Amino acid sequence: MTQERQKAAPGSGRDRQADDIARSYARLSPRTARQSWQGAAALSVAVGLSLTALAFLVSGERPFAPPGPPDLRLAETAPSVPSQVPPPAAASVVPAPQAAPASPPAPDPAPPAIAVTVHAGAPALVPPPRPGPRTLAAVPLRPRARPEAGLVARASSVMASLADLSVTPHSPLPRGRACGAQLAAAIPARPGGAAAGSALARAMDGLTGSGRDRLIARELLRGNIPAFLRDLTPVTLAGRMPDGRRAEVTICVTPDYLALGSDADFLRVPMGLPAAALVADRFGFLLPTTRMVDAVHAQAGLRLAPQPMTPGAEMTSTRYFRQHNSTVQGQTRGRAGLLTAGQKKDLVLTNRLREMPGRVAIYGWHRPDGQPIQPLSTVHGARYADYSHGVRLVSQTAFVKGRPVALAALLADPAFAAILTGEGPITAPDRLMASLYR
Template sequence: MSNSISRRPAHLLAAALFAMSAVAAQAGAMCDNALTRAIPARAAGAPGGSAVVEKVRTLGGSARDAVIAGEVLSGNVPGFLRRLTPVVLSGRAADGAAVEITLCVTPGYLAVGSDRDFVRVPLGLPAAAEIADRFDFLLPTTRMVDAIHRQATVVLAPSPMAPTSEMTSTAYFAQHSATIDRALPGKRSLSLLTAGQKKDLVLSMRLRQAPGRVAIYGWHRTNGRPIQPLSTVHGARYADYSHGVRLVSRTAYIDGQPRALEDVMQDKRLAHLVSSEGPISNARGLLASLYR
């Protein structure tokens, strides 16, 4: 498979933007800045992504995660990740009623730094879970990951790198982040929902069945088929360049009305719309258990 990343042609990108319906615009209004209020403001003197990468260049595993998580939790996150985008799941509730669930998700994967100087950062599950929880987010389910890919405005083809012992190195993930940057259709696209560039860390019932593991899924090809089926083969602290952390707000909207996403995920009437595994009880408690 080629190591290059392809992107949706410019004329299709323009068409996707033009095709935004009134419903989509209304959904976008739901995902306002209030949903990111738990993310601290970025300090004026915060280091850029390239400086953080140099700081952790020789580190790996938990030691690297601790440094990166410290930066992220202090608010050293680019502004475009604070502008959430809507993903709408429509279907029938268990009682047959039509229902529309709007999720508010980060347009891309977690990164450290500023809008001008940022690097996408893979993290082990404990660090990713703590960031999500403290910022008032959850990790996505596999069904959410599929919906994000289907509705993405910018669709990138996966760009695998050589599967060597360096897969978990800082150099590898920094290189992969730069490759993604080169594939994007300009800086404006950073705030557009983008998918296909990473595998996702996901919330899954398997995490209760296999404690001490990380659940990963996705890296969809442009035909919509994921390279990575749901897997818990790796230990919880494992992270390589192909992993990404997509955040989903804990506030969802059911037919326009706000509701806690963890309640939706355990609601027998609605859970199948957001989880292919059926109800996931106490999703926030599950998330917290992954780092506490």
């Protein structure tokens, strides 16, 4: 027995030692400190419940009240059916579009299970409609009553249907049918008593740059243009579609460069790009692309050999303009009205005008062998113009398989752009034109 007590003694001592240590820790950490986290948790719960109760009090809602009948407010569907529920005072209401009056729907036999609120009137921001199937925009052959009216239809998506037009090739359309007078009807009639070209040349003596451009644009926009420039000439461009089919596009162009005066006395007038783009846009025309300029020279009834003048500071002077005009008149021998090429460089439409804003793009002045003296260049500022520049206009109505089509849509279409531009699609060319003078 004594041995068993001696063996158990060390263990009992260790137990007593552990109890002493536990009592020491208990004295250092009282029960109130161990329960401090419980008080913090209780405080958080109380604050949360108080805030929730306050929110219900402010909103007026009853959290445990039974649900009432659903709130159904129908929007107006036609002007003849007034809304019974006024729109919220803070909301912006857009009037609903005009539509035929419709009979009100019969009431449901039982209230719906889910309450749906539809406020009267259209939302403040109406998203645009989703585009439908790609369709061809046919061009109505009507003159523009004013510049904003638009001579041609703006096609939003035409790629698929335009490709269908190229199934079979066709010969160039007869002149009277393809490029009728209505395509140039937006050009005002020449007013009685309008100044002749020689008189305007004298009036421009001493004027340069923007000052001269303002005089030229003013006279052009009032219709002081030779009658033969209103008789547009067809030019046909041909090429292959991606599937190998041959396609042809007929464009309608002025037979010569823009000029002031009458058929008997006119002056070809170079001008800076802003003035040229303004006149073209107001008349419902575009500037040609480089590929179009090549086609004009290839199909011209009268091809002239370029007659460069001595380069220098006077290249931009009115005297050079007049002298070069006289040289060209001697070459044409008065044969106005024929599609004429080779006498000047063209201001052209190109994607480079977007890449390099504030510049003018020039190209052409073809030699008799068809090679242009001037490759496509944007080296000059937009308002620069010298004697060698000319402004030829292209109608915004083109023809594919005899059907009138918006030229802007063809230029934006990758397949047809390969035929018309040589540089790929030109998106929204009409907007590009407007950006050149605004």
